[in-house]
Amino acid sequence: MPLHAREHRAVGPHRAGTRRGGPDRRRIRLYGLAVVVVCAVVLPFAVASAGPSGDDTDGETAVTVPLLARGGDGKASAVPAAEGTAPTRPPLPPGPALAARCGPELTSPAGVEAQTCVLARGSETWARTYYRNATGGPLETVLSLMGPGGRSVRMSCAVSAEDAPGTCETPPGDTGGASRGGLAGYSAVAEFARRAGYGPLLLRAGSGADGASKHPAETGS
Incomplete structure (x- = not known):
């Protein structure tokens, strides 16, 4: 019985670590998706606000x-x-x-x-x-x-x-x-x-x- 108890204790932390690792990976994926969405929204506005370079008014x-x-x-x-x-x-x-x-x-x-x-x-x-x-x-x-x-x-x-x-x-x-x-x-x-x-x-x-x-x-x- 003590042997089985030690084995149970040895296996327990490994499983707990697996549970902790799962949510962390999901959070990383969620953060990555959030960054992609923010870039997709912000970059077009940044390009539009920059406007033309002003070459169209040359000679005017x-x-x-x-x-x-x-x-x-x-x-x-x-x-x-x-x-x-x-x-x-x-x-x-x-x-x-x-x-x-x-x-x-x-x-x-x-x-x-x-x-x-x-x-x-x-x-x-x-x-x-x-x-x-x-x-x-x-x-x-x-x-x-x-x-x-x-x-x-x-x-x-x-x-x-x-x-x-x-x-x-x-x-x-x-x-x-x-x-x-x-x-x-x-x-x-x-x-x-x-x-x-x-x-x-x-x-x-x-x-x-x-x-x-x-x-x-x-x-x-």
Whole structure:
């Protein structure tokens, strides 16, 4: 009997050790699974928060936002196109720098505000006018882009009676890289009237330094 008791005592600790080892291995496996799950959740967020390297903005230069394209707090804001106007171009993709030359913001006694610009990027050049119509009635504007050799492009846009900023622009044309110092050969002018070609001219706003504008309603021209 004592021999059997000693054998029982000798076997007992071995079995107890086996029981202790089982839960430890399960805990290790659980910890390993937890680490894998945490890595699977955290790593995608870390990669997303890193974002692009910034190469997409190479060659992009800031262009002064025309006065009429700014909100009341002086910050740049989106300029919605008035109903019936030519569709505005989508945001410019990364690429060659955008060049712009804008005339001053002008206001007519009738309540029309406008600012006209010549824009160029890569091989494309076009004209755009920013306006606000506070006359209380619908207007029409004719925007013209003049280039070297007597070339010109015209676009007619309807201006709604809403007192809100709007835009009108000509289709972009291939000018062989006017943005590389060739803007001096281009000019743009926007003319606002009750009916284009029929009513009195309310405002003429150009891209030149002086706006290339007079108020014909005052001069009778």
